[in-house]
Amino acid sequence: MSEQVLAVDIGGTKIAVALVDDQGGLGASTVRPTPRSDDADTVFAPAADAVRAVLADRPAGRGPLRVGIGSAGPVDTPAGTISPVNIAAWRGFPVVARVAAVVEEVTGTAPVVGLAGDGHCFALGEHWLGAARDVDTMIGLVVSTGVGGGAVLDNRLFAGSSGNAVHLGHISVNAWGPRCVCGCHGCTEMYARGPAMVAAAQERGWVGEDAQALTADARAGDAVAREVIEIGMRALAAGIATTATELDVRTVVVGGGVSKAGDVIFEPLRRHLREFAVLDYVRDLEVRPAVLENAGLLGAAALAFTLEG
Template sequence: MTRTVLAIDIGGTKIAAGLVDEAGTVLAEAVVPTPTGDAEQTWQAVADCARQVLGDTSVEAIGACCAGPVDIGAGTVSPINITCWREFPLRARLRELATGATVELAGDGVCMALGEHWLGAGQGSEFMLGMVVSTGVGGGLVLGGRPYPGRTGNAGHIGHVIVEDDGWPCTCGGRGCVETVASGPNMVRWARTQGWQAPDHADAAHLAAAANHGDKIALATFQRGGRAVGMAIAATAVVCDLELAVIGGGVSKAGDLLFDPVREALADHARLSYVDQLRIAPAALAKNAGMIGAAAMALRADI
């Protein structure tokens, strides 16, 4: 009999749940916005989303990923972008969804990398970084063909590599993180400081459209953001001896506007012989990478 698991991806903007089989096929899926209220309201949204796809189906395993930081040992999460969850006991609460089910929990960046490694752009790569450039900037590592969560579950959190010593304050409490330069909202924010004229609701997609029409400020913004991403990848590559970086997320949909300056930065900064062939690829699984990675944790004994 084909095994099916419940996979859940919890982010600051949306919560997604799906039933996923051993081939990585998403058999049923539900997506709801992440509430901005209290801890229990947010949990209820997770539970409701999961129950939408479960219906009468019984599962023996749940794989879940969440924005971080996470504490895998304790089974708790304290996402920067879900401020009502601080040391929230997510693993214990997930057990309420399916009596007797095992629960595997990881950071969303690790699961994005694992999903791309299993079924996406990272297939065949043993040493890779998965990176999401979107409302925030996150990432995870696959080393030796296996997800590498690190001591607490937060390894690969590339969004908080420092690329500007005197840069803007970051939500993490630091300053000059790549997220302050390359996340969608911060790119729009910087473009406005340079005189970019756009509606109040403008986002990274509007910025990309302006750049594609030759707007010099928009082009400069993508050049700045892309180089920051490339610098962060270069730093991670030399530490972890990487062969591939897979980039997904909403900002990556800008294509060469982002990827060209990323590659330029790598050419400038990843010069050591063991990383000078580092490849960059767009993510292949789009919005489902985290969910599929979470399912892989629950399905596959080899990871």
């Protein structure tokens, strides 16, 4: 049997855990809801239970298990800690040490554990088995309740010194814009994330409730919905072009809930990109829709396979 690694994907609403082989095949797996609690141990409990459940039938004596953890951020990869914006109970939470302890409890052997942000794992997953599997270098972008990203350069994750590189949602695309929750002004996320576009449309008199309704109405020709998406995709295009220009990247994969709307999102995004990606080496920047439903989990597995066992 080929080696299996343990992949852990931690988000604000769910925690997914699976054994994954070197072809991307899933073995034992489970998904647990992320508790809404102010207690760090209460939030971690389902993650620990999920790891125990997935490892319950793994044969003993197979050497140290390699484990990849993908998490909402910010992360601190050198310290092995996370402080997810959408999990208030975890600030500087030692997720690497806590997961390692559970794995050692079950297997009897200390594992080798790696940590990356969820946007980085999305990029790794789409690069390994998804829309960018035919290129060596790419940017992966998740557009949903936020805007997250990661980059694979020459077949290696570009993590940065702290593990937070390519935080595209918090690149300023309007230096004179309103202050973002991160403290900066006019961040990409303020215009392009789903809830931001919904709020902007509602301020203009649109009566829908969520991004799915907004994109559906835009597809049907609603003027307000189309205007707001136009503004959001222009901001996103500016952020993508800036990142691609700095990293010298020609392929971008876009996933997340907003991206699933199809041409109503991708047509204005590609059109505006032509206004911002103007230097010769990014002029042919290609934007591809994501193809994996579980890119984050598979990306955590891809991370694990890079660890020295």
